[in-house]
Amino acid sequence: MKILVALKQVPHQDARLDVNGDGTWIKEDGIKFEINSYDTYALEEALRIKDAGEAEVVVISIGPDRVTQALRTALGMGADRAVHVNDDALVGSDSLGIAKTLAAIGKEESPDLVFMGLMSDDGNASAVPPMVAELMGLTSATGVLKAELSDGNVRVERELEGGALEVVDLPTPALLAVQSGLNQVRYASLKGIMAAKKKPIDVKTAADLGVADAVGSGGAKVKIEKVYQPPKGDGAELLEGSTDEIVTGLVNKIKELGLL
Template structure:
């Protein structure tokens, strides 16, 4: 069984995000970068599949040299090798362009299963996996909370509103992993040491078979016009110089009529 994981590097969940001066990106200095947490479930699941069935695991990432560090984390957890899609032409890719790049790797690697995180925690688009399945002509199962491989098929429990849905899909397929699928392991020190020697192959535009106009800013069909910060929180209301009972009445009234929370 060959399992390929598409991983994205995102800012740490606790990073304080500041919008760049031009309003079209974020200030990247002094940010700690991590593997998107949902992708950790994908990495863990890939390793568990290999541990059970033998085979090979590959992690694929699109991004600048910065992302290699997160790829090494996946390798330290136990993924066998990596493919780093890096080319100046890829800069500014939207989800579709990114999926095209990833698909070019997948067509060459020919895995049985492609695992992605449910969504990246930075832009929350959750689009690349669906595009990927479409380009490859493969089935896609979204938000998998339990996975069982049976021969040439997979039985998945999906998180849906109010419960779970159980589906069966043929392989190869694209799946996105949700919280609860597993508990990702920590990279051990021997794992970190081994990861340094594992192969990370570079994959540039020339290898993708795509045109320069398919990817990057040129190929992006969705263009980001700008980012806006969250509005400041409105100041709280303070009740003073009233009897406590009257204050409570006022607070309850406002919670009911203004905030509409009770």
């Protein structure tokens, strides 16, 4: 069995976000990056299948040199090899451009299963996984909280609103976009990190994958015109001062609400 896991490196969830010079994204200089939280659950789910039987886990990612770090982490956790699309031509791609790039790798690899995260913590689009499935000709499910493999089938539980679940059977090969929390994600062990140094990372460009026309701002069908701090509404009245003063303010408000 071969399992493909696509992961994205995103700004750390606690990183300070400043809008860049042309106002179309954030300044990336000097901030820490991490593997997108949803994608860590996707990788863990693939590694559990590998642990339970025989599987090759291939991780793929798109981005500049810094992405090597994310791929090394994934290899340290137990993935077998990596594909890194490192090409400035991809800067400015929209979701479809990214999906076409990942699907091109997917077609080369022909996996039995593809795992991805439901969404990214930066773009929040939830766009790429179903697109990759469509482009690879696979069926798919999103918001997956449970995946049970049997011969040629994967039974998934998808999260609906209010905690309800939808149970769906998908014939493999299939693509699953996982919801956070479906497993407990492992850490890379020291032994794993050492072993990862010998594992291969295959570097590719958009041209290698035949997607040069579909990527970058030139290939994008939608464009971010500007990003900005959400306009402040009335917002909260802020309590300031010493801890004592703040606590007094809070107690007074709770009294005023008739709750004390």
